[in-house]
Each structure stands twice: as C-alpha cells, then as structure tokens.
Amino acid sequence: MTSLHERIRSDIENRIMSGDLAPGDRLPIEAKLMEQYGCSRMTVNKAISALAATGLVERRRKAGSFVARPQAHAMVLDIPDLAEEVRGRDQEYRFRLIHREAAQAEALDLGPVHQFGIAPISGPSLLTIGVHMADGYPFAYESRVVSLTAVPEIEDAAFDPESPGSWLLQHVPWTEAETNISATGATEREACSLKITPGAPCLVLARRTWRGKEHITAVRQLFVGESYSLDARFGSARK
Secondary structure, three states: OOOHHHHHHHHHHHHHHHOOOOOOOEOOOHHHHHHHHOOOHHHHHHHHHHHHHOOOEEEEOOOEEEEOOOOOOOEEEOOOOHHHHHHHOOOOEEEEEEEEEEEEHHHOOOHHHHOOOOOOOOOEEEEEEEEEEEOOEEEEEEEEEEEOOOOHHHHHOOOOOOOHHHHHHHHOOOOEEEEEEEEEEOOHHHHHHHOOOOOOEEEEEEEEEEEOOEEEEEEEEEEEHHHOOOOOOEEEOOO
C-alpha cells in the first residue's frame, strides 16, 4: 500500500513531468497541501524532501519550494516503448518473461548488463530477463536491473504480456538517460531465445536512466539484425 507522503510526492512529480508545473514555478505552500491531503506538516515535508533529494525540487529558505531549473543542456535519445512501436505496425506484442529475481545488486548475476558502459545499480534491485515478441516471433532479448530503492512498487508488478520497460515509462518519470549503441554476435543462450544461429549479427542498445539523482534502471536489449530498425527523435534534454 502506498503511503500518503509517497502519494503526495508522486502527484507533484507527475505535475512537474507533465509540464503543469514548469521550472521555476513555486509548489503549493505546505499549509495548502496539508489541507488538500488532510495530513500533518511532517507528512508534507517528507514528500517535498523526497522530491528535493531527486533534484526535481529546490527548497529556498523563507521562500518556499520551487521546481528546479535544468543546470545544463544535452542531446538525448528519447526512450522508445517497444510495445507501442510493435502495435503501431499492426502487430501483436508480448513480453515473455524468462527470469525474475529480487536481491541486493551485488548478489545478482547481471551478466551483460555490466557491459557497454552500463554501470551497476547498488542496493536492493530487481533483475528481469525476457524476450520481446511481435506476432509471436521474438525480435529482442532484454536483461534489465531496476533499483528497488528508487522504484519499490515495481517488485509486485506483472510483466507478461507487458514488459518492465513499458511499466517504467507509464509509472516512473525519468529526467536523464544515457544510451550506448553497438553491434555483437548473439550468444548461445540469446540465440536460443531469439531462434537464431549463435553468432548471428545483432544490434545492442544499452541504456541507463535517472530520476533526478536517483539511478532508476540499467538495461541491455539485443535486437535481431534484420528485424529491427532504430527510429529515434533527438532533441535538447528535458526542460
């Protein structure tokens, strides 16, 4: 069950990420939030402190709390929802979950998630391994680790037929993403899941995302070479 301070934090975060509250806007004063949610000042303060810890909110002494302004601009690659892309081609989408494990990150066998510039996530984490399917045919093999400190509610989420990536895009706003694109040959395990020959050429997308200063997820997706093309929109970092 979501605590009240988490609900308040989530509501304000969603307003920020949707643009309803823009950078520099002042958040509602604590007294107004206390009245709106029927809670104590301590509960409101806990929610605002959590937003400030992620870098989404700036607290100014005697002035209040404000939506933080971005400190820099960078080029980013928008994160695609593979389920949405597949369905946009009038194909049936499904994510087939192969493995799921929750433990301290140091105890998980993260394998190739460590590669291609993807740094490990520390602390309690959820590891998922699965295959993205289009019309019943596999086209991408995914290994993903998610911080349970940043996203505790994902531990109880279901991932078949929807994928962890789709769930995260729907439930957890991100503020920064880093993507690495490369090519490799499929390992025996990957080839078996993708129904291709071991060593067959594949496109690799490795990505990690943050919400403020919180590291949310690290993922490695291996795409069958002839079955996927990358259509992406580039632009300035989210403001």
